[in-house]
Amino acid sequence: MTSFARRAERVQPSAIREFLSLAGDPRITSFAGGYPDPTLFPMADLHAIYDGLLSAGNASALQYTASEGLPELRALVAARLTADGMPCGADDVLITQGGQQGLDLTAKLFVDAGDVIVAERPTFLGALIAFNPCEPDYRSVPMDEEGMDTDALEEVLRTTERVKLVYTVPDFQNPTGRTMSLARRQRLVELAEEYDVVVLEDTPYRELRYEGERLPTIKSLDTTGRVVHLGSFSKILAPGLRLGWALATPEVREKLALLKLAADTQNGTLNMRAAAAYLAGYDIEAHIAGMLPTYRHQRDLMLATMQEHFPAGTTWTRAEGGLFTWVSFPERLDVAAFQRDTLIPRAGIIIVPGAPFFADHPEGNHARMSYSGVPDERLVAGVRSMGELLRQALA
Structure with a gap:
């Protein structure tokens, strides 16, 4: 047995x-x-890119590279994040196997068995799947048309011991489609600081806004480094590339990179080279x-x-x-x-x-x-x- x-x-x-x-x-x-x-x-753009990458004399496209991710891709991602109000450089960015790996690595880094993760009610099922092996307890916070109810969150933080993470999908949340208001984003950062918890901001749908006002990320409101920001190419380029990113303080990013090294060594070099070529040579916006x-x-x-x-x-x-x-x-x-x-x-x-x-x-x-x-x-x-x-x- x-x-x-x-x-x-x-x-x-x-x-x-x-x-x-x-x-x-x-x-x-x-x-x-x-x-x-x-x-x-x-498809046509990616076809041309892969044809070029797999040409004679370009064997490096199939070779190992840095566990943190291809340096060129990290720099290009950092430039896009900077333009979105989160000033950073290549060394602040970790390339992940889609946003899902960012969830898995962040939970492994911060959550011990019995620690509490606070999540929206309802929340992304894939996040629960990533968090569960760490054996957390959960507390749910209700949502309304402005997203997570930060008054209810404050009550949970005030009355609950061992809260380590507050997990949120602030833009077009999975599964509800709701977006967290600016006032609540600001209040979430204040509460995280007051109660000494980490905020895990998951943003795979952020750039798929087709009406309304674009709001600043939670990470852009963070002045003390307690927000880990996750993003993904899955919805803006192609999910089969399995490429995402994590933005965090140098200390957190380094530890996430070590956990990634243990998990899979690195993302596929070919796909990272393709994404970097697309960002450098085509207009993703x-x-x-x-x-x-x-x-x-x-x-x-x-x-x-x-x-x-x-x-x-x-x-x-x-x-x-x-x-x-x-x-x-x-x-x-x-x-x-x-x-x-x-x-x-x-x-x-x-x-x-x-x-x-x-x-x-x-x-x-x-x-x-x-x-x-x-x-x-x-x-x-x-x-x-x-x-x-x-x-x-x-x-």
Whole structure:
């Protein structure tokens, strides 16, 4: 009998991955994944870049490089972060395997078994998956239209021992799509300083804003170095590159780099060279701007179709960016059971039931729905069919 480490008890399958295994079936309409629209990938540009990198005499593109990440890429990322109000240099940046590795490494660095992580209610499921092997306890803080309720956060910090991290997705939060207001960002930094906790700011959707005012990052408001800022190329370039970054104080960044060295030595040199070549030779800001009308259209189409076909008593969020809406149904509806017994077999539709997004005290009457990457006709037909089945289930 294999005797697993205690931390393995907290390693559970992802509710998202469970359903995404169905997404390859052409009969299935998927509103489940947080996948960017693949029609928006800069395929021709990347094709040209990889052709150049794999040419004769360029073997260094396939060689080892620094564990912290390719120096050129770190410098280019640092320049973009500086332009976003976070002055830094290449030595302040760690290149990670997407944003997910940043979550994993930060938890390993700061969290011992029994320490407390404070998260939004609901929060990103992938973060919980990354944090769980560290055996934390969780406290949830409710959200409203301004994001995390910082008054409730203050009460948690005042009454809870061993809080190490406050985790937040401040821009177009996964799963709700909500954005934290400037006043609450400022208050979060004040509370972190007062109660001596680290803020982990996760920003994979930050640049996918298609309406409203761009807000400063939490890291840009940090004057004492207690905010760890994570970002990713997954939504602005391509997720298959598996490239993200962490920005932190030199002490924290160095320790994160040592943990990364232990985990995987480095990111793939070829993909880092490709990303650096793209940033240096192409206009990524124009590329991002070109994506936004598509996502805005997809959001508007999904919400308008829900408004027409979903039953009374159902509500949803209207994000100013990102890829998601958070749908809340009457409390008597068990969304996981509805999907398993009705939505998949009768309509061929998959969503993500909301319960796994709660760090504690899960609620089963919510769902995360993504509007990205589904053709218009299929999106409308899927939402309409889902509405009909919801009316029957709730009758």
